[in-house]
Amino acid sequence: MVGKKSASKVLFAVLLVLLLALAACNKTEDAKPADSGDKKEEGKKEEAKDDGLYSIEDFSNVKTNEGEAIEGGAFTFGLVSDTAFEGTLNWNFYSGDPDSQVLEWFDEGLLTWDSSFVYTNDGAATYESSEDGRTFTFTIRDNVNWHDGKPVTAEDWLFAHEVIGHADYDGPRAGDVLNIVGMDEFQAGTSDTISGIEVVSDKVLKITYKEATPSLITGGIWTYPLAKHIFGDMPVKDISSSPEVRQKPIGFGPFKVDTIVPGESVTFTKNEDYWRGAPKLDTVTLKVINPNVVVQSLKKGDVDTVSDFPVAQFPDNADMSNVEFLGAVDRAYSYVGFKLGSWDKEKKVVKPNPDAKMADVNLRKAMWHAVDNDTVGKKFYHGLRWAATTLIPPSHPEYHDETNPGTPYDPEKAKQLLEDAGFKDVDGDGIREDKEGKPLVINYAAMSGDDIAEPLAQYYIQAWEAVGLKVQLLDGRLQEFNTFYEGVGQKGNDNPDIDVYAAAWGVGIDVDPSGLYANNVLYNFSRWENEENDRLLAEGISEEAFDVEKRKEIYNEWQQLMSEEVPVFPTLYRAALVPVNNRVLNYAIGDGTGIYRSDIEVTADKPFADK
Amino acid sequence: MWKFTVRRIGIMIPQIALLSILIFIMAKMMPGDALSGLIDPSIDPATIEAMRDRLGLNNPWHIQYVDWIKGVIQGDFGQSFRFKMPVTELISQRLINTFWLSLATLILTYLIAIPLGITSGRYNDTWADRLITGYTYVGFAAPLFIFALIMVWIFGFHFGWFPTSGSVKPGLSPGTFEYVLSKINHLMLPALSMALIATVTTVQYLRSEIIDTKQKDFVVTARAKGASESRVYNRHILRNSLLPIAAFFGYEITGLIGGTIFIENIFGYPGMGQLFLESITLRDFSVVTTVVLIFGIASILGALISDIILSLVDPRIRIK
Numbered sequence: 001m002v003g004k005k006s007a008s009k010v011l012f013a014v015l016l017v018l019l020l021a022l023a024a025c026n027k028t029e030d031a032k033p034a035d036s037g038d039k040k041e042e043g044k045k046e047e048a049k050d051d052g053l054y055s056i057e058d059f060s061n062v063k064t065n066e067g068e069a070i071e072g073g074a075f076t077f078g079l080v081s082d083t084a085f086e087g088t089l090n091w092n093f094y095s096g097d098p099d100s101q102v103l104e105w106f107d108e109g110l111l112t113w114d115s116s117f118v119y120t121n122d123g124a125a126t127y128e129s130s131e132d133g134r135t136f137t138f139t140i141r142d143n144v145n146w147h148d149g150k151p152v153t154a155e156d157w158l159f160a161h162e163v164i165g166h167a168d169y170d171g172p173r174a175g176d177v178l179n180i181v182g183m184d185e186f187q188a189g190t191s192d193t194i195s196g197i198e199v200v201s202d203k204v205l206k207i208t209y210k211e212a213t214p215s216l217i218t219g220g221i222w223t224y225p226l227a228k229h230i231f232g233d234m235p236v237k238d239i240s241s242s243p244e245v246r247q248k249p250i251g252f253g254p255f256k257v258d259t260i261v262p263g264e265s266v267t268f269t270k271n272e273d274y275w276r277g278a279p280k281l282d283t284v285t286l287k288v289i290n291p292n293v294v295v296q297s298l299k300k301g302d303v304d305t306v307s308d309f310p311v312a313q314f315p316d317n318a319d320m321s322n323v324e325f326l327g328a329v330d331r332a333y334s335y336v337g338f339k340l341g342s343w344d345k346e347k348k349v350v351k352p353n354p355d356a357k358m359a360d361v362n363l364r365k366a367m368w369h370a371v372d373n374d375t376v377g378k379k380f381y382h383g384l385r386w387a388a389t390t391l392i393p394p395s396h397p398e399y400h401d402e403t404n405p406g407t408p409y410d411p412e413k414a415k416q417l418l419e420d421a422g423f424k425d426v427d428g429d430g431i432r433e434d435k436e437g438k439p440l441v442i443n444y445a446a447m448s449g450d451d452i453a454e455p456l457a458q459y460y461i462q463a464w465e466a467v468g469l470k471v472q473l474l475d476g477r478l479q480e481f482n483t484f485y486e487g488v489g490q491k492g493n494d495n496p497d498i499d500v501y502a503a504a505w506g507v508g509i510d511v512d513p514s515g516l517y518a519n520n521v522l523y524n525f526s527r528w529e530n531e532e533n534d535r536l537l538a539e540g541i542s543e544e545a546f547d548v549e550k551r552k553e554i555y556n557e558w559q560q561l562m563s564e565e566v567p568v569f570p571t572l573y574r575a576a577l578v579p580v581n582n583r584v585l586n587y588a589i590g591d592g593t594g595i596y597r598s599d600i601e602v603t604a605d606k607p608f609a610d611k
Numbered sequence: 612m613w614k615f616t617v618r619r620i621g622i623m624i625p626q627i628a629l630l631s632i633l634i635f636i637m638a639k640m641m642p643g644d645a646l647s648g649l650i651d652p653s654i655d656p657a658t659i660e661a662m663r664d665r666l667g668l669n670n671p672w673h674i675q676y677v678d679w680i681k682g683v684i685q686g687d688f689g690q691s692f693r694f695k696m697p698v699t700e701l702i703s704q705r706l707i708n709t710f711w712l713s714l715a716t717l718i719l720t721y722l723i724a725i726p727l728g729i730t731s732g733r734y735n736d737t738w739a740d741r742l743i744t745g746y747t748y749v750g751f752a753a754p755l756f757i758f759a760l761i762m763v764w765i766f767g768f769h770f771g772w773f774p775t776s777g778s779v780k781p782g783l784s785p786g787t788f789e790y791v792l793s794k795i796n797h798l799m800l801p802a803l804s805m806a807l808i809a810t811v812t813t814v815q816y817l818r819s820e821i822i823d824t825k826q827k828d829f830v831v832t833a834r835a836k837g838a839s840e841s842r843v844y845n846r847h848i849l850r851n852s853l854l855p856i857a858a859f860f861g862y863e864i865t866g867l868i869g870g871t872i873f874i875e876n877i878f879g880y881p882g883m884g885q886l887f888l889e890s891i892t893l894r895d896f897s898v899v900t901t902v903v904l905i906f907g908i909a910s911i912l913g914a915l916i917s918d919i920i921l922s923l924v925d926p927r928i929r930i931k
Contacts, residue, residue: 082889083885084881084886084889088694088695093695172658173654173658175658178655240695241690241695259781259784262704263881264779265777265779265781265782266781286781287776287777287781289879290776290877290878292763293763293768296768296775297768297776302775480642481643482642482647485647485650486647490643490650508652508653
């Protein structure tokens with residue numbers, strides 16, 4: 001008996017040993033595909049010599065439809081994030097992108113926009129503006145209902161404004177409603193109502209804005225109603241943490257939230273009563289997937305599509321057989337900025353310093369000429385990022401000035417500019433001194449992040465050295481996100497050691513750049529001021545700019561001014577790629593495609609797997 | 612025994628108080644705050660500044676600390692800036708996940724360690740022993756996060772035996788049998804990955820203890836009295852060799868905390884480890900301080916448990 005027991009123990013131990021041996025075998029097995037992966041990459045590199053580069057023009061932002069759709073079906077969406085989504089599931093309160101990815105499925109704004117980001121009359125509400133462009137009358141369609149069957153009313157829309165303007169409101173959108181007549185009084189508490197908003201009838205709302213600007217119709221209107229029959233009696237400070245926001249959120253979009261596993265997954269079922277008509281899909285599952293496993297999840301068919309695909313991994317996976325890659329120009333640009341002053345915290349304006357190290361415009365221009373962004377895009381990003389020319393990215397095709405060449409790579413010109421401006425190499429060590437002949441050392445702040453961050457920073461430093469400028473990394477290393485923006489001046493306490501910095505901006509749907517470059521905005525990190533700039537920025541949102549042609553002209557002039565003054569210079573534009581499983585029909589990324597989430601269909605029960 | 616426990620708990624309290632101050636100061640020394648990530652031209656900086664004021668982020672650290680500790684004593688750990696929900700609620704959601712993950716890991720660790728350790732110690736210098744020690748060396752050398760990635764690749768993607776992320780299949784309602792099964796299925800792979808690495812120390816301990824004990828006089832005596840070989844091993848040697856393992860149990864908990872930080876991030880498993888890391892990068896101070904405090908308390912408690920177990924199994928070290 002006893003002997004048997006120990007024998008079984010030994011057997012168990014042996015089994016475990018075998019298990020481990022198996023695991024060990026698998027380890028070597030694992031090494032193989034990694035090897036072949038490397039080989040593939042090498043093969044690609046060889047191809048790349050003739051034409052291994054990709055271009056955004058080769059991608060469509062609309063999925064090609066192949067095959068017959070099946071009835072209903074279940075769709076899986078991968079939310080790529082290394083953090084859990086916050087779960088503030090209401091447009092009026094959310095603050096992070098992961099939450100907005102969840103929100104998109106079950107709620108929407110009352111207005112939609114076209115490909116040039118102008119509000120259309122195809123959405124859940126239509127609008128008309130008055131002669132002077134200040135008063136808008138919105139009519140919500142009759143068949144637009146909340147998921148619980150109650151109609152979406154003008155009252156709900158007004159309620160959203162009241163909550164956002166409330167003193168206890170804890171979301172980040174308070175700035176979005178300031179342009180409404182009577183909002184100041186409402187916020188100050190001297191008035192119980194917002195005089196500029198009038199509920200005309202159940203479905204009709206009239207809003208009067210303080211200033212008429214073309215920005216109003218490109219994202220300047222708050223279009224997300226808040227269900228008053230649910231949140232009406234709740235104290236404003238409790239709404240964002242209430243179960244009606246976090247556990248059983250409500251909207252009027254194509255799908256209804258079924259279950260939520262906090263931070264991890266959400267399941268949706270179709271909303272039969274959706275105002276565009278019942279969605280084709282039966283259910284949608286959204287789950288968070290770690291960026292480390294995106295490629296594997298797609299290959300295996302775990303997900304139909306993902307929110308975001310790491311562009312750096314595209315060349316190795318371009319031949320994935322079960323997906324089609326959609327591409328669009330990202331509403332963003334990378335840039336290099338020059339510190340030209342500091343922030344005056346009291347007056348809330350920039351305080352330019354005429355003696356700043358980077359104050360000479362020729363020095364700045366030379367630094368732009370010295371870097372070869374075209375090659376950076378090709379070498380580091382396989383052509384999926386490319387040299388930027390102006391500060392309005394091509395994601396806004398109407399306003400991006402294609403004819404403006406920017407400042408192309410020209411190291412000889414850079415040297416000439418520096419020479420003429422008086423930055424000469426006095427002591428013959430190959431490094432230029434400043435105008436007085438004193439050593440010139442420029443501190444460069446760059447952010448840590450992906451694998452490319454370090455080599456990219458080193459490249460820029462080398463490129464500047466090649467024209468005789470000594471540039472060194474601030475503190476000898478890359479800066480972590482928070483440290484970086486703290487130093488650059490996110491709170492107005494600029495780090496005086498920073499002379500040059502590299503960062504990126506996402507661009508809103510409205511083209512108006514005053515949020516980044518006006519002299520009274522904190523985000524004007526270069527702390528640069530210019531009368532011409534002030535004039536153009538003001539004109540860009542003035543009444544005469546309602547004329548698109550005129551507005552284009554103004555912004556073309558502004559793009560040219562920025563090229564001449566170079567407080568910052570754009571480095572790269574970028575492509576956003578999204579892989580979509582071949583079984584999916586009617587899927588699109590980008591704006592104004594006219595394809596909505598209720599249109600998505602599938603041709604098979606399960607996503608296809610990679611062969 | 613009770614005296615000893617009470618005394619240890621008495622020491623724990625100032626330890627935790629000191630820990631809380633240290634954590635708080637260090638958290639505040641990190642550049643940026645919970646609102647730094649909101650840098651977005653479409654959000655008015657004035658709005659952000661107003662939010663900062665409301666959250667008290669502009670107060671000096673000692674005032675913030677007093678505010679925080681006052682709440683903590685009343686069981687209120689404050690509000691998460693990012694999740695906009697009470698930290699207590701947030702952590703209780705995550706703590707359950709980590710608890711099950713840790714429990715599964717512990718069970719697996721001992722399930723692997725004890726038979727392997729016994730085999731290796733009893734039959735030392737045989738092929739089986741060499742294989743097992745070989746594995747322990749590999750285990751010592753392999754970094755957990757690389758090993759876990761390999762496990763995901765092999766068992767998650769290549770064979771498809773286990774799910775690769777999350778803690779439960781989406782769409783199941785809590786409480787059902789299916790839900791529980793799915794939970795177990797989801798934590799098997801992370802727990803196994805962690806256990807396979809964590810177990811190697813225990814295997815080695817057990818092995819050397821058994822080899823050590825084998826040569827003790829009382830074992831010779833037991834044999835001389837005619838006890839069967841399995842009786843000698845199971846009753847005399849094993850019991851004595853398990854002593855240090857039992858004592859090690861509390862520290863194992865501390866080790867698990869470190870492990871879950873890696874494992875939960877790789878497996879997208881929403882537990883305390885993942886919460887800890889993302890709260891640091893996003894500067895969600897109230898969460899960071901609370902999580903570290905809980906980790907700290909867990910470590911201190913782990914040490915306490917170890918001491919108590921030790922004094923239970925080994926009367927020689929009991930404090931009078």
